[in-house]
Amino acid sequence: MRIPSCHMEIEQVFLQLEKHECHSLCITSTNQGEGxxxxxxALTERHLLAGYRTLLVDLNLQNPSLIPLSFMPSDTDVAETNSHYLTFSQHNSVVLSGIAVPTNKAEIVELRQPKNLKKRIETWLKEFDKVIIDASSVSQLNTNNIPAQTIAGCCESTLMVILSGQTLQTEFKDALEKLENHNANIIGHVFNDKYQPSLKTEICREIERLHFLPNVITNKLITFVQNNRFLSTVV
Structure with a gap:
């Protein structure tokens, strides 16, 4: 699912990141599929619109989203730079400055070491103003992945995505503890309300349960709620 970079919610997250002045950001979640x-x-696109040289790094080996692009311009130096950082998002169908997931086993093992990952981030920051890392979920801890808590501990700041109505509180607390144990600087939580019904939807559903009301009144009440501008602003 593509989130437009001009959405007000993205703008609010972007402004909060500006306050913290973070250059390297890890984005993770408790479980897979939380957005x-x-x-x-979306944040990469928003930072690019703000004029920042922004690199999106895909380190989610379980669910990769970037595909590397390569081409050979006439200028060899340009070819080396662009082919290394140009990627295509298979989820959103956009081209971004990014790095696809490593496929070499030795490189994966190397990046699992915090000191090596920190050096890699420092190298990226020599060419870019911002580095945003798409990490796997904290619960996905296996030998074929780079632990999210390791990535978070190597970045200046960390954002956690929470799927409203799906993520269990006990799971979230456990994930939070693991991140904090690796000295992650968690600056905020972003709630994904994809499966969370809005207040307007909940009110309409309750009206439909009032079977003692005539259909004419029920329909008028539902129409009133759906057209209410105030309720449209309440999640």
């Missing part, structure tokens, strides 16, 4: 990749790409 980390969508948020990471």
């Amino acid at each position: 980390v990749s969508s948020l990471a790409q």
Whole structure:
């Protein structure tokens, strides 16, 4: 799912990041499928619109979203730079300055070491103003992945995505503790309300349950709620 970079919610997150002046950002979640990749790409686009040289790094080996692009311009130096950083998002169908997930086993093992990952981030920051890392979920801890808590501990700041109505509180607390144990600087939580019904939807559903009301009145009440501008602003 693509989140437009001009959405007000993205703007609010972007402004908060500006306050913290973070150069390297890790975005993760408790479980897989909570919307980390969508948020990471939207924030990358928003930072690019703000004039920042922004690099999106895909380190979510379980659910990669970037495909590397390569081409050979006439200028060899330009070819080396662009082919290394140009990627295509298979989820959002956009081209971004990014790095796709590593496929080399030795490189994956190398990046699992915090000191090596920190050096890699420092190298990226020599060419870019901002580095945004799309990390796997904290619960996905296996030998074929780069732990989210390791990535978070190597970045200046971390954002956690929470799927409203789906993520269990106990799971979230456990993930939070793991991140804090790795010295992650968690600056905020972003709630994904994809499966969370709005207040307007909940009111309409309750009206439909009032079977003692005539259909004419029920329909008028539902129409009134759906057209109410105030309720449209309440999530």
